[in-house]
Amino acid sequence: MRDVDTAVLRAFIASLDTKPWVKATRHGAWSCIKQLIAWLQRNRPELTHSDLDIPFNAFPRKNAETPPRAVLSRNEMERVLAAARADITASWAVFQAGCAALARLDRAAIAAEDDLARLDLDDIGVLLAIICDRFGGIVPPTRVMSKPGAKLWRLHFAMLRHGANLKVAAHLYMMPETIVPYMIAIGAQTYANAEALRLLRRDCMSEHLLLDGRVLVTWSKGRSSREQRRSFLKDKSFSVPTLIEQVLAMTAALIPHARPEDRDRLFLIDNMNSSRIVGVIPNYLVSAHVRRFVKRHDLRDDLGRPLQLSIAALRASGLTLAHERLGHDILKTQALANHATPDTTQRYVDRPLVRQAQAIAVGALQARFVEIVRGEPDAEIPEQPDVDVRRASASGFICADPMGGAAEGQRAGQLCTAWLGCFTCQNAVIPLDVEMLVRLNATRSALIDARNGMVPGRWRLLYAPKLEILERDILPRFPDTLHDAAVDRALPVLPPIE
Numbered sequence: 116m117r118d119v120d121t122a123v124l125r126a127f128i129a130s131l132d133t134k135p136w137v138k139a140t141r142h143g144a145w146s147c148i149k150q151l152i153a154w155l156q157r158n159r160p161e162l163t164h165s166d167l168d169i170p171f172n173a174f175p176r177k178n179a180e181t182p183p184r185a186v187l188s189r190n191e192m193e194r195v196l197a198a199a200r201a202d203i204t205a206s207w208a209v210f211q212a213g214c215a216a217l218a219r220l221d222r223a224a225i226a227a228e229d230d231l232a233r234l235d236l237d238d239i240g241v242l243l244a245i246i247c248d249r250f251g252g253i254v255p256p257t258r259v260m261s262k263p264g265a266k267l268w269r270l271h272f273a274m275l276r277h278g279a280n281l282k283v284a285a286h287l288y289m290m291p292e293t294i295v296p297y298m299i300a301i302g303a304q305t306y307a308n309a310e311a312l313r314l315l316r317r318d319c320m321s322e323h324l325l326l327d328g329r330v331l332v333t334w335s336k337g338r339s340s341r342e343q344r345r346s347f348l349k350d351k352s353f354s355v356p357t358l359i360e361q362v363l364a365m366t367a368a369l370i371p372h373a374r375p376e377d378r379d380r381l382f383l384i385d386n387m388n389s390s391r392i393v394g395v396i397p398n399y400l401v402s403a404h405v406r407r408f409v410k411r412h413d414l415r416d417d418l419g420r421p422l423q424l425s426i427a428a429l430r431a432s433g434l435t436l437a438h439e440r441l442g443h444d445i446l447k448t449q450a451l452a453n454h455a456t457p458d459t460t461q462r463y464v465d466r467p468l469v470r471q472a473q474a475i476a477v478g479a480l481q482a483r484f485v486e487i488v489r490g491e492p493d494a495e496i497p498e499q500p501d502v503d504v505r506r507a508s509a510s511g512f513i514c515a516d517p518m519g520g521a522a523e524g525q526r527a528g529q530l531c532t533a534w535l536g537c538f539t540c541q542n543a544v545i546p547l548d549v550e551m552l553v554r555l556n557a558t559r560s561a562l563i564d565a566r567n568g569m570v571p572g573r574w575r576l577l578y579a580p581k582l583e584i585l586e587r588d589i590l591p592r593f594p595d596t597l598h599d600a601a602v603d604r605a606l607p608v609l610p611p612i613e
Contacts, residue, residue: 206285322608
């Protein structure tokens with residue numbers, strides 16, 4: 116590496132420009148070399164040339180040539196979710212019917228009977244009980260039931276009378292056809308990347324410590340070192356926590372039969388083919404069943420053509436629609452998308468309609484500026500709709516006056532946006548009870564643990580003031596009796612502090 120100077124690097128960049136690659140691909144090849152040389156300059160400078168300067172921004176606007184991501188319009192997304200809701204309702208009803216049929220039977224008596232001729236195989240509950248007791252809860256392959264000497268031909272024909280293997284299996288666990296609508300509904304609400312969604316873990320949900328009635332859903336993204344997460348209310352039949360709970364119930368029977376590396380995954384299926392693999396649904400099956408989903412519901416785009424739907428399109432579509440609801444605020448959309456920089460978010464939401472809305476907003480601001488310069492009378496400002504603040508809460512507290520504008524950076528008459536800053540707000544009302552004290556103790560422990568694993572400057576800037584207020588002003592206000600009662604209580608798990 117001592118022979119590599121700035122001229123050599125520029126010659127390498129020039130050679131990349133001769134390749135028949137798009138700019139983003141050329142930038143990727145250059146980045147591999149750049150990272151290696153930058154590491155050597157920082158850590159082993161004696162191995163690098165003395166006249167070595169890494170060119171800055173060798174491939175400017177590397178993503179400018181990238182075509183925009185395909186997205187669904189609001190009407191198209193509503194039709195997709197309506198179709199997913201119909202499939203989810205139907206599949207959940209079939210699974211619950213199977214559970215009810217098993218619950219009303221004497222399972223021990225059925226398991227003790229060896230002769231299938233003495234059992235009523237026309238009863239779906241009896242059929243499911245035989246599958247659970249003799250085959251571990253998964254439908255046996257046809258070749259097993261029809262094998263000479265197996266004495267399972269009665270079971271085979273009973274399965275045919277009930278609609279064959281796939282329909283019977285739907286009473287016990289998920290199949291690819293039933294799992295894809297759940298993936299569509301969850302992906303449309305979490306904005307998760309397609310692969311991250313497919314590899315969701317079974318422990319992806321946890322109770323939100325600071326916000327009552329909300330659940331935190333977390334997942335890992337391959338190109339990010341940060342854990343992705345979003346919180347959801349769990350009081351709706353089509354909410355993400357409810358859907359995940361249903362998937363957990365409908366895949367529980369498959370866990371003992373799944374491959375060891377897949378047992379902690381959420382979207383498990385029984386792939387009824389010649390290999391009979393039980394595990395996380397593969398990519399090719401997701402794509403195939405998404406196409407079948409579109410065909411089954413005859414989904415069409417706004418021009419009347421068959422809808423081009425994919426799991427990957429749900430993230431871009433959801434973020435674009437959310438960007439519109441958020442008033443085209445790129446920073447709010449960035450936080451929603453868990454992006455490191457707003458540039459990445461901009462590539463998702465850069466659409467003609469979005470640009471038109473942004474031009475209208477800029478034009479309105481410019482017109483207002485001209486009115487002020489000319490000294491024209493203030494334009495009439497429309498009244499803001501009333502905000503229901505009765506349920507306003509954050510960090511487990513109830514705010515005395517969320518519209519008071521007492522917190523830093525807030526305005527009187529507007530709902531406070533600093534929900535997680537209630538430790539530093541004089542309007543915070545903290546109930547003196549054991550549950551609240553346990554939460555505060557958990558928060559204090561998490562802040563202290565974060566201090567040991569975080570850059571000191573970042574911790575002092577973001578979290579030290581909260582810990583100081585918590586220890587100095589809040590915890591001493593609780594009476595000793597409550598402190599004694601809270602000692603034996605287990606601390607809830609707090610979301611990671613970054």
